[in-house]
Amino acid sequence: MSAQLVQALPAHHGTRAHEARAPRSGATLPALRRKLARAAGALALSFIVVMPAVRPALARSGPEGIADVAERVMDAVVNIKATQKVAQRNVPMPQLPPGSPFEDLFNDFFNKRGGPGAPNGGPTPNGPQQRSSSLGSGFVIDPAGIVITNNHVIAEANEITVVFNDGTELKAEVVGKDKSTDLAVLKVKSDKPLNAVKFGDSDKARVGEWVIAIGNPFGFGGSVSAGIVSAKQRNIRSGPYDSFIQTDAAINKGNSGGPLFNMDGDVIGINTAIISPSGGSIGIGFSVPASLAVPIIDQLKQYGETRRGWLGVAIQDVDDDTADALKLGKARGAMVINVDDKGPAKTAGFEREDVIIKFDGKDIRRSNDLPRIVAQTPIGKEVDVIVMRAGKEITRKVTLGKLDEAPQKASLETKDAQNGTATSTVLGLDVAPLNAETRKRFNIKDGIEGVVVLKVDPNSIAAERRVAVGDVIVEVQREAVKSAADIRKRLDALKAQGQKRALFYIASGPEGTLRYVTLPMN
Template identity: 60%
Template sequence: GPPGKGGDKSGEFQPRKTNSLGSGFIVDTAGIVVTNNHVIADADEINVIMNDGTKIKAELVGVDKKTDLAVLKFKPPRPLTVVKFGDSDKLRLGDWVVAIGNPFSLGGTVTAGIVSAKNRDISSGPYDSYIQTDAAINRGNSGGPLFNLDGEVIGVNTLIISPSGGSIGIGFAVPSKTVAGVVDQLRQFGELRRGWLGVRIQGVTDEIAESLNIKPARGALVAGVDDKGPAKPAGIEPGDVVVKFDGHDIKEPKDLSRIVADTAVGKEVDVIVIRKGQEQTLKVKLGRLEDNEKVQQAAIKKDEPAEKPQTQKALGLDLAALSKDLRTRYKIKDSVKGVIVTGVDQGSDAAEKRLSAGDVIVAVAQEAVTSGADIKKRVDQLKKDGKKS
């Protein structure tokens, strides 16, 4: 922190040396170590301490912050024993697993438990798919291996949920299938090269599924398409629901994010979408996800009083045609076509779905709209057709 303000002249702080201790495991006799990124993040110097206490300086090969993994390299002083990766896809709930690590700096400590869940999403990153286990994992276990009973590594112990700070039997490991892929890429390129589709997606709720005639509710709804992304030339449009990607079923948006990221850059894949109730197959050549892509911050909308535009009411919304004045007021580009929301009834379904003044409605049930009357007509027709939502 900065020196103390006020009358204290001696407030100069001395830099302090801090250490972080975690666990890791050796996957190659050349001295390749796998651990968690958070164990070595921002370190000035990294050392590998062997079981017998030998301490060797290690260098960083590469890190992947999105899966919290890091690969290190050191010069082996003697021949090393390595561990093998097993197949995490073959794990079953209730299978016994063994965690080995360095909790609370105690050195090699072994704990056992069972697999409580697979593909667990705890919203800690974009590609969450953890193995959940009740093998005791404590501070310092991070980066250590989770073994199956054949002695193969099927995960990397990464984090726990704990109100107390100690293990309460809810620990999470990155599955070996993910780890092996990340380690290969970090060794090969020193960075991750993930596939990129160039779409913004959201979940298909029961209401959306009903309105789009999708039974059962599944897939990832394309909310927007990046102008410079691979999806655009392939013909993927907003309103499409992706149900299959490269032969993999897409049950929810997270599945699509994960599978796209794991697919090789430049690969041409088949994408099956449902558009207006019909399945279509599109061919997409994947681009590369740039890690430095800045997430665009939505412009803050200010409701400034101005002349009242001509509005139409539908679904608890005040709707108006896009005029020059409204475009300026709500910072809407000329390229955007549609109908602008100028007000929302509190207590309406629209308010609950977080529609707000300044939003532009571009389509209703996959039909483009240009006026409030269009929207009203479409809504009335859908009600006639017996649609609940």
């Protein structure tokens, strides 16, 4: 820069531009002023030309501290090798004529002396097995050898190996795992204390804050990527407790189970999922927040299993139409669509159409907030639950039970059937009384009563809200219905009360899964 300045300044005579000179004979004062003005302009011009030579430092792509954090925590991040043993099938070797030039080649390839695929043998109980391996990431949280990863990384593994940054490999055993949150706790035995990291407060992480992901993408261990917190409390519908941190830090295959660090070097998330049309990172990754993970990890360490609180209600979201129908004022909370007869909520006096807006002092903004908060509440604890019922707030005291984990039922697909029963049309739905013939046709279990849907107008609001052929309308606004006439009568009564929308209580599928659907009555 100084060399350019030296070259630039003389070119515009900047060193002489401001020298005062005696006026020539006959020079007037205005002429002198004009010369001084021109000289000042030349001086200014010299700086205008020179200034571009002073180049600003290039903007960095992230804070300077990223390298420091990565260096400090790197040795606590590990690669996970999960191996599953699969018995080989006995595939017969092609039969070749004696003396064929390919006979020796095939004998060697198929191991004719009794190996897998040999015409004379095949796999024996003690014979070789095929090994299927997968790669993932993890991190150490206890110098004594506690390692955290994703459940899906090790779920089917017969053998797990933890590979450290210095190349050390240690066999691991599973302490506990949880499919619902996709977390697993492993234990390794080391003859020396291991480098470990600690969890931070993910609730304090802000959108736009810098984060660092370290892991084993595509088998490239110790890979560091940086980005920001793109969003919080993301529900990607992967399970009942979704509340992910979204980040644009590169997360790829093999990063699963690895840590997401804040700039203090604390783990605020466990990298778990990505959205990608190609299988690689497009800047949309998801991490289980530490606030959700830590209680689960503590339970897995202590008991080898999760011990979640249980309320005993089925719930759904509240949309604007439902809020209007229930006189809530605004859409919020978790709407109760069914109460387990043997659950704590039944004992506490919960009812269908109650809208839970606060649980143990915590606001319930959306329905998926409630399962997570209930699950994290200690079993046996008595809590206050505030519900909206008929437009009024009611407080219920409930003592939580223990959730018995069970496989989630698959979502129901829309059914189709030919209309072979006398029908009536209501709000874009062709309906008929539920009888033995329709019950058999749509595989509707005993105990469910109501009006069966035989056809749905594809242009109706009911179709938009996923009312399907084979669904059973059990109630309209808390009143049981057995015919189309019952539905019309109930709708007329609601209109007379000034209502514009009605709550339909609907059972779907062979299991009779219950939900509420709000439909406009015009």
